[in-house]
Amino acid sequence: MSSVEIKGEREISMMREVCRLAAGTLERVGPMLRAGITTQEINDFVHADTLKLGARPAPLNYRGFPKSVCTSINEVVCHGIPSPKRVLKDGDIINVDVTHIYKGYFGDTSATFYIGEPSPEAKKVVEVARRSLELGIAQVKPGARLGDIGAAIQEFAEGQGCSVVRDFVGHGIGRTFHSDPQVKHYGQWGQGLRLRPGMTFTIEPMVNIGGWEVEVLEDDWTAVTKDGSLSAQFEHTVLVTADGVEVLTRRDASLVGSELFAGYFAS
Numbered sequence: 001m002s003s004v005e006i007k008g009e010r011e012i013s014m015m016r017e018v019c020r021l022a023a024g025t026l027e028r029v030g031p032m033l034r035a036g037i038t039t040q041e042i043n044d045f046v047h048a049d050t051l052k053l054g055a056r057p058a059p060l061n062y063r064g065f066p067k068s069v070c071t072s073i074n075e076v077v078c079h080g081i082p083s084p085k086r087v088l089k090d091g092d093i094i095n096v097d098v099t100h101i102y103k104g105y106f107g108d109t110s111a112t113f114y115i116g117e118p119s120p121e122a123k124k125v126v127e128v129a130r131r132s133l134e135l136g137i138a139q140v141k142p143g144a145r146l147g148d149i150g151a152a153i154q155e156f157a158e159g160q161g162c163s164v165v166r167d168f169v170g171h172g173i174g175r176t177f178h179s180d181p182q183v184k185h186y187g188q189w190g191q192g193l194r195l196r197p198g199m200t201f202t203i204e205p206m207v208n209i210g211g212w213e214v215e216v217l218e219d220d221w222t223a224v225t226k227d228g229s230l231s232a233q234f235e236h237t238v239l240v241t242a243d244g245v246e247v248l249t250r251r252d253a254s255l256v257g258s259e260l261f262a263g264y265f266a267s
Contacts, residue, residue, distance in 0.1 A: 090116030150187030
């Protein structure tokens with residue numbers, strides 16, 4: 001467990017900076033999303049916006065990933081590769097996953113957006129994923145256990161008739177893109193690593209409307225639901241503070257195209 005980095009004030013300050021930049025880029029993606037554009041256009045926008053900030057897109061050439069952002073549509077769980085051939089259609093849902101590198105530090109965030117009018121199934125999986133992230137974040141505080149995050153997410157998502165992907169997890173982040181601890185989005189209360197102030201990691205539940213099983217396509221990146229059902233994801237980078245949690249990638253405004261369906265769970 002000693003491999004989990006505890007960050008000092010200077011490192012936390014750097015994480016705040018890069019996460020703020022990544023959050024801003026994701027915020028600016030929303031207004032461009034509409035039926036008829038390609039995922040390559042999203043990639044080009046994110047790439048240019050990242051460079052304009054003085055940052056670099058972390059996904060580009062990471063372990064051979066060929067693009068600057070991940071764009072995951074409908075049954076794609078994560079790591080969708082942007083393409084000039086993939087055109088957004090009315091009714092699609094798309095997760096856009098942005099990671100910046102700035103002054104040697106990484107900031108990682110994603111959200112799922114509605115394209116046009118969502119189906120009831122699309123609305124359900126997106127809103128369950130959004131709420132799952134909120135409930136996971138609510139467990140973060142000194143002395144809590146890593147398993148509390150996963151337990152809260154799993155309990156809620158499965159209670160809504162959805163499933164939580166097991167094959168991909170949240171991760172420690174800082175001067176490296178992925179590090180310890182692994183943050184599972186399923187698990188048991190009171191189990192796992194004890195959280196300490198200065199830890200930074202992502203929470204990024206992937207929620208499926210069907211079964212949790214996934215498969216990776218021949219491109220070695222694109223992960224899809226095994227049963228072809230819809231999948232949605234939201235992600236924040238968080239810091240364990242002395243008395244709770246700070247969401248480092250919290251945005252200044254609501255995401256255009258990813259607005260909460262108010263009162264969804266009350267209906």
